[in-house]
Amino acid sequence: MAEPRDASITIIGGGAIGCAVAYFLARDGHSDVQVLERTELCAETSSQAAGLVGQVRLSPDRTRLAMRSVAFFSGLERETGISPDWRQTGSLRISLSPERTQEHEQMARVAHDNGLEVRFLGSHELSDVAPSLEFGKIHSALWCPSDGYLQPNSLVNAYVAGAKASGVTFATNAAVTAISAPKGKVVSVTTKNGTVSTSLVINAAGPWAGAVANLVGIRLPVVPVRHEYFISAGAPGWHRDVPVLRVPDLGIYARAEGEAVLCGGWEANALSLDPDSLRTQSILRVDPDLEVLAGFHQSLASVLVGLDDIGVQSIFRGYPAFSPDGRFIVGPVRGVEGFVMAAACNAHGVSGSAGLAEHVLESMQPDPTPYVRSLSPDRFLDSPFDGDQSRQRAQRIYETYYALGASAQGGLR
Ligand SMILES: Cc1cc2nc3c(=O)[nH]c(=O)nc-3n(C[C@H](O)[C@H](O)[C@H](O)COP(=O)(O)OP(=O)(O)OC[C@H]3O[C@@H](n4cnc5c(N)ncnc54)[C@H](O)[C@@H]3O)c2cc1C
Structure with a gap:
């Protein structure tokens, strides 16, 4: 595994989502990309997934x-x-x-x-x-x-192999402890090995994605x-x-x-x-x-x-991380240039990893579709949310995952 380094794009989190985003960025021609993972690749939520892939x-x-x-x-x-x-x-x-x-x-x-x-x-x-x-x-x-x-581990291995072939590097045991964004623009991230420069951070930290957002002063309901x-x-x-x-x-x-x-x-x-x-x-x-x-x-x-x-x-x-409205939290965050969310998979972040990674890439383009725009983290910044209420709502999304009508808005993998 590589060490943290200066890179144009830094993905935080080496689960299914972080590795899928790395793969799609590489496929899109971005080679100066690194993934920083706190423990090992696919060692947290993704390693536990049942791997169901449902389309209906x-x-x-x-x-x-x-x-x-x-x-x-x-x-x-x-x-x-x-x-x-x-x-x-x-x-x-x-x-x-x-x-x-x-x-x-x-x-x-x-x-x-x-x-x-x-x-x-x-x-x-x-x-x-x-x-x-x-x-x-x-x-x-x-x-x-x-x-x-x-099998989630096999899927992540495939993403990693594809991304590495295009020059993406993966550093494990590399917890990001700080993100520097002076004047509202990301310039570096810090791990125990020191600080490396980067101009774009993609937050794919799974259930920790809210805590990582806090590092740039943003509060998001990732439950x-x-x-x-x-x-x-x-x-x-x-x-x-x-x-x-x-x-x-x-x-x-x-x-x-x-x-x-x-x-x-x-x-x-x-x-x-x-x-x-x-x-x-x-x-x-x-x-x-x-x-x-x-x-x-x-x-x-x-x-x-x-x-x-x-x-x-x-x-x-x-x-697994849920949001209060049962929808992904994907895209750039208003007010912090170079900080992009890829989180709140609502328990289908393995089956949905490829599509979600494509949404992340699309969200960074000038004119994303209305659907991708609707996943923007800004929806939670526009009207400040109550923590307890958000938690209850997110939990309710889980509890009614298979309830009649639930799949209109939520997951149903
Ligand atoms: C029992 C169970 C069954 C499931 N079954 C399915 C299923 O059948 N189908 C399906 O699609 N989904 C399923 N899921 C949900 C799926 O596992 C998640 O949606 C998916 O794994 C989310 O991937 P992720 O990459 O966002 O999160 P994770 O796999 O948790 O990856 C996030 C990574 O970020 C790292 N990280 C956190 N903070 C930092 C930091 N500061 N610096 C560096 N790295 C950091 C973590 O160490 C972690 O490795 C299931 C989940 C569970 C628990």
Whole structure:
């Protein structure tokens, strides 16, 4: 790994977002770019992600973003020589109620309007695709054949290889502790190894992005909210090509991990951190919440046969960053020239990393699209926000991730 150095562009954070931005900058012809990472590359939130990549949403913008990500993942190995372990297994959105089916019908319309293939499966097709479903409980099942999952570490390795090939450098154990912006213009960043000059900082510090923004005197509502899933011991009938399952009525998702089941979900009473309490050096430890995980397991076993007695092999967890309106915080910050945000992924920063990185690049162009402009951090500067209220709202976005209508504004990976 390289040391921190003088560079035109400095990206703070070597998770999926920082590495994706580095890759896209390099592809766009910027070679004087460095990534400064506090610990190791892909060692924090990104390393914990389930890697689900879902394209079916109510929001046309998010649908198109996800479709671009899928097209991109399919070609990434060709470009970098490294596979992101992208498996296009297809996905099923299972509805247990007429209201949910109505929502899925609306999603199917958005998909069709945007050229994404989806269809409702009849019972024969459904039993071919997912034989262990408890068919009696299912109201409908929406199939998206081009969805799937990838391995976050492999994805980040591919970004890093592609970026390095174009001259981007990566320094690890290089926590940024200060950013100097005299007269409202970024000129340097400081790590324990000293100060290096840079004229553009991109803040991709994940749940710490609010603390990094504080280094230039900006307060933004980047709220870490706990998320977790378990991987079972081997489960009969499961193999890596089983389609990804989402059961929004139960707040859960599942996919195969080898011959085991990976299952996570969205808690009705989530746990978040006060964004104002975080410092750049804060360590975010998450203890597994076995009660919550047992609830996910119980819900999954209620719609799939043969999962009652599976053991647990491992638990993954972290604090993905949410915003109070469930939207990314992307783009230059008014009043601090050379400071750009790439944060608040609302728990789909792995699947959305490619599209989000493209948005970051676009946000720095003279005339970004209205959608990219709408992600600007300035929306939180225009009307100063109440910390507690922002935290509650961000937490609510998490708690209602799969609620009816939630994907119109939020994630739904
Ligand atoms: C259990 C779980 C399951 C998930 N499942 C999915 C999924 O299926 N699909 C999906 O798309 N997303 C998923 N997510 C969300 C996804 O992990 C995040 O959206 C994504 O990892 C965010 O990436 P990031 O690069 O912004 O953050 P991170 O990966 O946290 O990277 C930020 C980096 O910044 C570094 N940093 C912070 N401060 C500084 C500093 N001062 N100087 C230098 N470096 C600094 C940190 O060390 C860290 O490495 C999941 C998350 C969890 C916890």
